[in-house]
Amino acid sequence: MPATGNKSYHPLSLSIRLRADGFSFFVCDLQTSSLIRGEHFLQSDNLSLADQLSRELSRPDYFNRQIDQCFVLVSTPSTRVPLEEFRREDATALYEFTFASTGKDIHRVAYNILPQLECAELFAIPTEIEETILQFYPTARFFASRAILMERLMLLEEDQPQDSARLYLCPEPEGFSLFAFDGRRLRFANTFQSAAVPDALYFILNVWKSLGLDALKDRLKIVAHEDGYDEELRIDLAEYLLAIDILTPDDIFSRVPLTREKQVPLDLMALLLNRI
Numbered sequence: 001m002p003a004t005g006n007k008s009y010h011p012l013s014l015s016i017r018l019r020a021d022g023f024s025f026f027v028c029d030l031q032t033s034s035l036i037r038g039e040h041f042l043q044s045d046n047l048s049l050a051d052q053l054s055r056e057l058s059r060p061d062y063f064n065r066q067i068d069q070c071f072v073l074v075s076t077p078s079t080r081v082p083l084e085e086f087r088r089e090d091a092t093a094l095y096e097f098t099f100a101s102t103g104k105d106i107h108r109v110a111y112n113i114l115p116q117l118e119c120a121e122l123f124a125i126p127t128e129i130e131e132t133i134l135q136f137y138p139t140a141r142f143f144a145s146r147a148i149l150m151e152r153l154m155l156l157e158e159d160q161p162q163d164s165a166r167l168y169l170c171p172e173p174e175g176f177s178l179f180a181f182d183g184r185r186l187r188f189a190n191t192f193q194s195a196a197v198p199d200a201l202y203f204i205l206n207v208w209k210s211l212g213l214d215a216l217k218d219r220l221k222i223v224a225h226e227d228g229y230d231e232e233l234r235i236d237l238a239e240y241l242l243a244i245d246i247l248t249p250d251d252i253f254s255r256v257p258l259t260r261e262k263q264v265p266l267d268l269m270a271l272l273l274n275r276i
Helices: 049-057 088-098 127-136 145-158 197-210 231-237 266-273
Strands: 012-019 022-029 034-042 067-074 078-082 107-114 119-126 141-144 166-172 175-182 185-193 219-223 243-247
Touching: 012 266, 022 049, 049 127, 067 119, 067 127, 067 145, 067 266, 078 088, 078 145, 078 185, 088 107, 088 119, 107 127, 107 141, 107 145, 119 127, 119 141, 119 145, 141 145, 145 166, 145 175, 145 185, 145 266, 166 197, 175 197, 185 197, 197 231, 231 243
Parallel strands: 012 067, 067 141, 166 219, 219 243
Antiparallel strands: 012 022, 022 034, 078 119, 107 119, 166 175, 175 185
């Protein structure tokens, strides 16, 4: 790898976050939990995503001797299987039973083992993208972005009062995810594609009712950071639910420099601050 010109060797990590409209690079110092460099790339009209990714990874800023770890966060649709029922050889069949066939030449079905949640998270990695990244970082590790955040919220849940239940709402660019826990077990997890407030309100309240939550006692916790949250949605929800809390990165993580970086998404914070 090309040298950076810095004589002192200080190992860093590169995190690549794949999005529907492009990708992001984040170079972080795990020892100080701080961001060194962050950059967002919209998908080019003239290059394939893999070619664009290869071009940007070739730059010394993102391919150098100081970067000794590479993490990749993938936001493709995901599903989960209880660990006691999971078999590695069945991963592709289980994933394609849930979602339309990915095509073996286009995607590879991968999985993350989540021991604290006692489940395996299944997700698809575009084959061309994976091969491009591995050319630069052969030991890169791939993670389903929602799974990482889900684990962190479960740890937060353990510290909450036991006199009420909680439903976690995580806004995303084209919708939102909902998570609920029962002790150290995952009770509910699903993602909804919805940009309209009335549709989002319907999905959230339907999940709330199906879980048997109490509108007067139990709490909805809205995780707000990179994409913020829709104030109109919060106001509409407040007509039906008494207790709504807004969670910031400082509420979820220890107060470290990384939580003050608005451009660093919560799933990446969860990955790096858990030292995965």
